[in-house]
Amino acid sequence: MDATPAVRLDGVSKQFGDSYAVRDVNLDIEAGEFFSLLGPSGCGKTTSLRMIGGFTDPTAGSVLLAGEDVTDLPPNRRNVNTVFQSYALFDHLSVADNVAFGLRRKGVGKDEIGERVGEMLELVQLDGHALRKPGTLSGGQRQRVALARALVNRPAVLLLDEPLAALDLKLRRQMQVELKQIQREVGITFVFVTHDQDEALTMSDRLAVMSEGRVEQCGTPEDVYEHPASRFVASFMGTSNLVDGVYRDGKVVLEQGPALPVGRREGVGDGSSVSVSVRPEKIWLSDFEPGMSVLRGVIRETVYSGATTTYLIEVAPGVTLSALEQNTARARMEDRWNGGETVEFGWRPEHCLLLD
Ligand SMILES: Nc1ncnc2c1ncn2[C@@H]1O[C@H](COP(=O)(O)OP(=O)(O)OP(=O)(O)O)[C@@H](O)[C@H]1O
Ligand SMILES: [Mg+2]
Known part of the structure; x- marks a missing residue:
């Protein structure tokens, strides 16, 4: 197994004025892991994710991807894709064209685009919907288009910021299972942000519980649930x-x-x-x-x-x-x-x- 972590946060902090959004976070996320950042609103999950993606600069510490220090690299020079909470799909483009968008911009050949888009739509079970417009799809289907659009670029790491938050409970449970299956199939490292402990427990290989910008505990769902390291973790987890x-x-x-x-x-x-x-x-x-x-x-x-x-x-x-x-x-x-x-x-x- 490759021992170099897919993502390493090394003493990372982010200050806005006098206050810390993220404070001295040290994390190693292994290649192929489904890793969650879990914590209440405002604890620094999105800010941590944005620093991995390159959308926010840390005020201290470094971000490493596959062993390379990328702290000073812009998002497009990092082998990372992001699925934001608002799926940000192009409503005037078909599902297939939405998924193809990134590949076209990179100048990938037409045949290869057709093949890769087809594969992705099959993976997220939307192969029958290639020509539909996003506006005619359900919330869960739009979410899958956003996922396909990110995965088609074959990033080493996929960042997901509360991608299921807009879905109703039943669809959300169903998408949790599907998302986990897709992650296993593609073998890409997922860094998944959620404030829902059930979601983090059921989906993650490991998770970090955050509070007020710090990581309170990092471990497997069982570690964190059965052996909470602090009063905060005990009360937050279930x-x-x-x-x-x-x-x-x-x-x-x-x-x-x-x-x-x-x-x-x-x-x-x-x-x-x-x-x-x-x-x-x-x-x-x-x-x-x-x-x-x-x-x-x-x-x-x-x-x-x-x-x-x-x-x-x-x-x-x-x-x-x-x-x-x-x-x-x-x-x-x-x-x-x-x-x-x-x-x-x-x-x-x-x-x-x-x-x-
Ligand atoms: N651009 C900014 N300027 C000032 N403060 C910010 C900025 N972005 C985030 N913060 C603050 O940093 C803290 C962490 O924010 P962050 O968005 O990372 O939280 P979160 O864990 O993602 O919360 P939520 O679950 O509500 O999305 C919050 O107190 C927030 O107000
Ligand atoms: Mg957030």
């Missing part, structure tokens, strides 16, 4: 129960409540103030394992959502944990808990994480 307390002897003691078993932690002294996080789906409500600490709480709310039911359990005054149960074939409706009932719950100590 639903997390976050509780503050004092660490003592393998447990976190709440102010007016029980001690939550978290297992022993190196480097955390007795008496330290800590936060703990436990995912709703890691909480057991029955069939406890031997040795599991079992606590008690009162059901405050039962939320039925079809495939799952969420219980809000009050464990101490003002402290509720949410617990999620799958409504599997074996689960019986009449076994569900109701508000006001006292329940027992527990977790494996390793599923209750200590955060700084």
Whole structure:
């Protein structure tokens, strides 16, 4: 395998006046990876992407593509294409001419253009729509034209800035799967910007979670979800129960409540103030394992959502944990808990994480 990263950000910052849009970001994106930049609005995702594409100059640090320092090169001298959120298609041109546009400008021969455009339209499943105008296509189809138009140039890296944001939820889910399949087929490195954690989790080989211009954590979806490095990552990635307390002897003691078993932690002294996080789906409500600490709480709310039911359990005054149960074939409706009932719950100590 080629060890040179497709994209390297080396101590990259971007300042606008006194404020940092991106602050000292170090990232290696491997060739062929589906890599996502994930974070809330304003955290610096677009600015990072624009610096990779060459549309914005960093105020510090360097951008490397396939080992070459491109910090001072303009966009057209970088082997990179971008799909912007607004697809920016030419409405007066047919789908095929939109896709052919970049190749014509480069002076590629007519026959080759015909062949490559045909291949691309097949890849994005628009081969029957070559002569249509973009204005007559659905949102998902327009999105695929934009993708074909970028991929036809065979860039080493494709940058995508929230390309699915304009689509409704169902189409978006469908396009997520298609986009990932297309990426596997063409083997091009994708750098994908999104503020949707589900999207980043399902599509990425690896992702970077950003907050206020910095990378908080970088890893596989499983790393980031199961082992969040900070309170921010734990709360941003899906639903997390976050509780503050004092660490003592393998447990976190709440102010007016029980001690939550978290297992022993190196480097955390007795008496330290800590936060703990436990995912709703890691909480057991029955069939406890031997040795599991079992606590008690009162059901405050039962939320039925079809495939799952969420219980809000009050464990101490003002402290509720949410617990999620799958409504599997074996689960019986009449076994569900109701508000006001006292329940027992527990977790494996390793599923209750200590955060700084
Ligand atoms: N040209 C600019 N001049 C001044 N400030 C800017 C400029 N571009 C971006 N910023 C600021 O930099 C920060 C990061 O912006 P950026 O567009 O990278 O965020 P983002 O993560 O893409 O957000 P969103 O999810 O809303 O698109 C924001 O605070 C933004 O206001
Ligand atoms: Mg943005």
